[in-house]
Amino acid sequence: MLSIGKLSGLTGVKVPTIRYYEQIGLLPKPERNEGGQRIYNNTSRERLNFIRHARELGFPLEDIRELLALSDSPDQSCDAIDAIAKRQLAEVEHRLVRLNALYKELERMVAQCTCGTVQTCRVIQVLGDHGLCVADHQKIMSHDIDQ
Amino acid sequence: MLSIGKLSGLTGVKVPTIRYYEQIGLLPKPERNEGGQRIYNNTSRERLNFIRHARELGFPLEDIRELLALSDSPDQSCDAIDAIAKRQLAEVEHRLVRLNALYKELERMVAQCTCGTVQTCRVIQVLGDHGLCVADHQKIMSHDIDQ
DNA sequence: CTTGAACCTCTAGTTACTAGAGGATGTAGC
DNA sequence: GCTACATCCTCTAGTAACTAGAGGTTCAAG
Numbered sequence: 059m060l061s062i063g064k065l066s067g068l069t070g071v072k073v074p075t076i077r078y079y080e081q082i083g084l085l086p087k088p089e090r091n092e093g094g095q096r097i098y099n100n101t102s103r104e105r106l107n108f109i110r111h112a113r114e115l116g117f118p119l120e121d122i123r124e125l126l127a128l129s130d131s132p133d134q135s136c137d138a139i140d141a142i143a144k145r146q147l148a149e150v151e152h153r154l155v156r157l158n159a160l161y162k163e164l165e166r167m168v169a170q171c172t173c174g175t176v177q178t179c180r181v182i183q184v185l186g187d188h189g190l191c192v193a194d195h196q197k198i199m200s201h202d203i204d205q
Numbered sequence: 206m207l208s209i210g211k212l213s214g215l216t217g218v219k220v221p222t223i224r225y226y227e228q229i230g231l232l233p234k235p236e237r238n239e240g241g242q243r244i245y246n247n248t249s250r251e252r253l254n255f256i257r258h259a260r261e262l263g264f265p266l267e268d269i270r271e272l273l274a275l276s277d278s279p280d281q282s283c284d285a286i287d288a289i290a291k292r293q294l295a296e297v298e299h300r301l302v303r304l305n306a307l308y309k310e311l312e313r314m315v316a317q318c319t320c321g322t323v324q325t326c327r328v329i330q331v332l333g334d335h336g337l338c339v340a341d342h343q344k345i346m347s348h349d350i351d352q
Numbered sequence: 353c354t355t356g357a358a359c360c361t362c363t364a365g366t367t368a369c370t371a372g373a374g375g376a377t378g379t380a381g382c
Numbered sequence: 383g384c385t386a387c388a389t390c391c392t393c394t395a396g397t398a399a400c401t402a403g404a405g406g407t408t409c410a411a412g
Contacts, residue, residue, distance in 0.1 A: 061378095063389060073390085078369060093377050095390055108333045115332075116307055119368070129329045136326035140318050143328045147311045154308055157301050160263055164294045171287050179283035181290045182276045185262075186255045208409095210358060220359085225400060240408050242359055266399070 060098040069106045076106065084109060084123060117146055207245040216253045223253065231256060231270060264293055 066073045079085045085105060088096045105126070112122045121142050128139050163184075170180040213220045226232045232252060235243045252273070259269045268289050275286050317327040 061389080072370085074370065075368085077391095082368095091377095093390080095377070104333065112332050113368090114307075115311055125329070125332065128323055129326075129333075132322065132324035134323050136318065136320055136323045136328070139323065139326050139328050140315070140320055143311065143315050143318070147308070147315055150304060150308050150311060154301070154304050157297060157304060160261075161294070161297050161301055164262055164290065164297055168287070168290050168294055171283065171290070173283055173287055175279065176275055176281050176283045176286065177279035179276075179286050181283070181286050182272070185259050185272065186251060186276075208358080219401085221401065222399085224360095229399090238408095240359085242408070260399090 060103065062096045062098070065098045065103060065106065068103060069110055071106055071110050079106070079109065082119070084119065084126070115146070116150060117142075121146065207250065209243045209245070212245045212250060212253065215250060216257055218253055218257050226253070226256065229266070231266065231273070262293070263297055264289075268293065 060068070062073050062076055065071075066076060071079075076085065080087060085102065088098050088102060091097055108126065108129075109122055112125060113119075117125070125139060125142060128134065128136075167181050167184045170184075172178075172180070176182060207215070209220050209223055212218075213223060218226075223232065227234060232249065235245050235249060238244055255273065255276075256269055259272060260266075264272070272286060272289060275281065275283075314328050314331045317331075319325075319327070323329060
């Protein structure tokens with residue numbers, strides 16, 4: 059008995075996003091009233107909360123799709139779920155390590171800027187010359203540019 | 206005197222990406238040989254290295270565009286550059302804090318999974334019920350879902 | 353002179369949404 | 383009952399920063 063707007067308010071997921079989730083098949087197509095507007099129940103609400111929370115934890119939608127499918131068969135072993143969660147954990151850890159390195163280098167770069175002219179700007183110099191980075195830069199940064 | 210492939214090899218930026226940067230105006234249109242193929246020189250190489258390094262540090266292309274423009278006028282004050290770098294530093298710091306919180310929660314979630322059936326899976330439970338999160342979750346996660 | 357790698361342009365796909373047009377429906381107040 | 387106005391509908395296109403593929407041309411080695 060929830061309109062899409064109410065559902066949005068309750069879950070914190072924006073209205074167009076809910077429709078988008080329906081479109082890509084993450085949420086089942088809901089009932090409609092005589093006027094053709096979507097009506098939801100508490101089951102949809104729980105499912106949407108699940109999606110939202112998983113998104114907050116950085117799971118990609120494809121993983122969430124899989125998690126939802128798995129959670130629909132409660133008697134199976136939860137190994138598959140565990141694997142997805144662990145994969146995500148490893149992913150986040152990797153990003154964390156990289157981001158930390160970025161942070162350090164940015165910090166160093168900004169700290170060295172004495173704010174004279176562009177010509178002598180340390181930021182521009184460091185950006186232009188990879189050699190001015192910290193020594194173990196290559197190890198961490200080399201082949202993947204991610205955020 | 207560099208083909209696009211050579212330039213790619215020297216800078217670590219993929220060939221289609223170089224063409225893409227040219228398309229969006231980050232790199233100037235290079236000379237062409239009689240056959241119509243792009244030929245680059247060391248100036249292009251330096252510019253591309255600059256872009257690459259800034260990307261590795263997480264600067265968005267629009268910021269890089271601005272940094273490149275600024276670096277072309279060497280006698281100006283470098284305040285503007287400093288501002289961009291500091292903004293990026295703050296951004297990275299913010300992401301770092303969030304990612305750390307994510308990591309902790311994922312870790313906790315995975316640790317609690319005793320790997321029985323889906324029905325009792327802690328991962329599924331936590332994802333489904335926001336209340337099972339750590340207490341100060343809301344403070345950190347509330348309004349923006351980013352990676 | 354042939355063959356295969358490297359180049360060219362162009363379009364469309366990726367992720368996870370967001371924005372906007374143009375129109376229908378629901379609801380509150382009079 | 384009527385009039386606003388919020389909310390809803392569908393559809394298309396745009397975002398960032400590329401990546402992939404089609405279909406064709408040019409270059410370099412043997």
